[in-house]
Amino acid sequence: MGKFSSEAKQxxxxxxxxxxxxxxxxxATRMRFVLNDTKKADVKKIEGIKTVKGxxxxxxxxxxxxxNEVSTFYNDFVAVAGVDGVSKDEAKKAGRQNMNLLQRLISHLGEIFTPxxxxxxxxxxxxxxxxVIGDIKLLEDGTKxxxxxxQFWAGVHHFLWLIGEAIFFFLPVGITWSISKKMGTTQILGIILGITLVSPQLLNAYAVAGAEEIPVWDFGFAQVKMIGYQAQVIPAIxxxxxxxxxxxxxxxISPSYISMIVVPFFALVPTVLLAHVVLGPIGWKIGAAISNVVYAGLTSGLGWLFAAVFGFTYAPLVITGLHHMTNAIDLQLMSELGGTNLWPMIALSNIAQGSAVLAMIYINRKDEEEKQVSIPAAISCYLGVTEPAMFGINLKYVYPFLAAMIGSAIAAVISVGSNVMANSIGVGGLPGILSIKPQFIAIFALAMxxxxxxxxxxxxxxxxxxxxAKK
Known part of the structure; x- marks a missing residue:
């Protein structure tokens, strides 16, 4: 008998x-089932099992x-059930049988950016x-x-850009690699494709607007602009x-005995040509349009309303999985604007969910069994992992979830109303303040x-x- 054999049978x-x-x-924390008929699962009885937190x-x-003991539980479950487990990726593929077209698209997007x-x-x-060290004038009466x-900190500032540039300027390399990995194709070809989008031979994407003359590839009958797509998301996708x-x-369609030569050549060369002639320019315009719409919405006279709606609905988006869309939008905003005003609201939503759990800890302070679930959930939520808090506590009682959504909406209005910008996507929850641009840290702290x-x-x-009432 395993440690969780009894619960596994239940x-x-x-x-x-x-x-x-x-x-x-x-x-890391969850059993993932793809069910033939989801209606057969008795949610109330399942959540009544002692080891189940939601x-x-x-x-x-x-x-x-x-x-944290999910791996032990899993081993006991597959032994009791007599089923063969599959990898998480295989489970995701199987799970798509229960998803509509939009959900599948969102699932693909999430799988691209998660790695x-x-x-x-x-x-x-x-x-x-x-x-902080290069832009904020902290010394000599606020003048330097x-x-x-x-010189030491000047050297550190210069050195760290080596890493920052590798991550953000060459982001298309990571995206094309991630897609090739997800699709089960040749990953090195994905990497090479990404490099062709950011090659030093190309005019840097950030220099296009001010360039007097854009270099071209001249094929005699046609010319193709040599423009790079540094930090661009949609062209890479x-x-x-x-x-x-x-x-x-x-x-x-290729015979196996020549596939090693034919497949890489006829996959990579046409794609690189298409990327610079068609896909890149179209993707750039789409990405710019999306970021401009989002930014305009957040900075317009009705920006407070946009912020309130986003802050209120972000947690429900997490439940549906639609929140994966925000990663692409954040990265596009960073590319176009040098920062994102969307990510700060996400960090605030994480904090709000954790604070609702903290209140439940206070309300149920005499319930030792409840605290075994709620205390770890609150800690993980404040560190940016909201699932244990939302599904283990807040959604179980309902009203804490609503309270967190309201608090998140108010905090989001403060953040957007003060034009708070983050350097990039960062650690969620309380550590999210580390990603905020220095000039906005004080007002973001107030929103927190x-x-x-x-x-x-x-x-x-x-x-x-x-x-x-409690379910």
Whole structure:
């Protein structure tokens, strides 16, 4: 008998039995099921199992939150159920059978950017640190920056740009690699395609607007502008998918004995040509249009309304998986504007959800069993991981989730109303302040306080008025 064999048997029964499981895997904290019929899963009974901290459905998968011991639980479950586990990627593919077209598109987008997030987070922190030592006049009565009075810090400032440039200027390389990896095609071809979009031979994307003359490739009958796509997101996505699909098609029709030569050549060369003639220019215009619309919405006279709606609805977007879209928009804003005013609102939403859980800890301070779930959930939420808090506590009681959404909306209005900008996507929750441009840190700190206090107070008020009862 395994440690969780008894609970595993219960879960197997309540989920609809072995015959209802199309695929099962696990991640860091959750069991991931692809069910043949989601209606057969008895959610109330499943959430009543002692080791289960919550459930939710996302990306076509029924997910059961277990916590840090999920790997042990998973092993006991597959032993009890007599099923073969699959990898997380295989489960995602199987889960698409339960998704509509829009959900599939969002799922693909999330899978492209998820492997890139660690690098983007590091890049954001580096840019923030460079701004602090290179742009804020802290010394000699507020007249000089740290880099102006110290050769050491000037050297650090210069050196760190090596990493920042690699992450953001050459982002298309990461995107095209990630697409090739996701599509199961040749990853080195994806990397090479990305390099052709940011090659030093090309006119840097940031220099195009001020260039007197743009160099061209002259084919005699036609000329193609030699423009780079540094930090551009959509051109890289379009080119990456064309390469992957073209490689798959060429491989199908190519004889195996010459495929090593034919497939790379006829996949890569046409894609690079298309990328610079068609996909790049179109993608650039699309990306610029998206970023301009979002930025205009956030800086217009109705920017406060845009912020309030986004702040209020971001947490529900996480439940549906639609929040993955914001990564692409954030990166596009960074490319066009040198920063993003969308990411600060996401960090504030994380904080608001954590603050609602903190209020539940206070309300249920005499319930030791409840604290075993809520305390770790609050900590992880303040560090940017909201799922244990949302699905384990806030959605279970309902009113804390509503309180967090209201607090997030108010904090978002303060952030957008003050034109707060982040250097890039960063660590969520409280550490999100490290990604904020230095001149906005003080006002963002005020928004953070609102995101802590308002949900906490509202959760307590709602609980006393019994706005919603525990499920």
């Amino acid at each position: 879960l197997l029964e309540y989920i609809g039995g072995k015959e209802n499981i199309a695929a099962v895997s696990h991640c 459930t939710f459905t996302q990306a076509g998968q029924f997910q059961v939150i277990i916590g 890139l997030i660690p690098a983007i987070v590091v890049g954001g922190l580096i840019l923030g640190f460079r701004n 920056t740290l880099t102006e009075v110290s 379009l080119a990456g998918f064309v390469l992957a699909n073209l490689e798959i098609w060429v491989r199908k 306080i609102v995101a802590i206090v308002v949900p906490f107070v509202l959760t307590i008020v709602f609980s006393k008025r019994k706005i919603a």
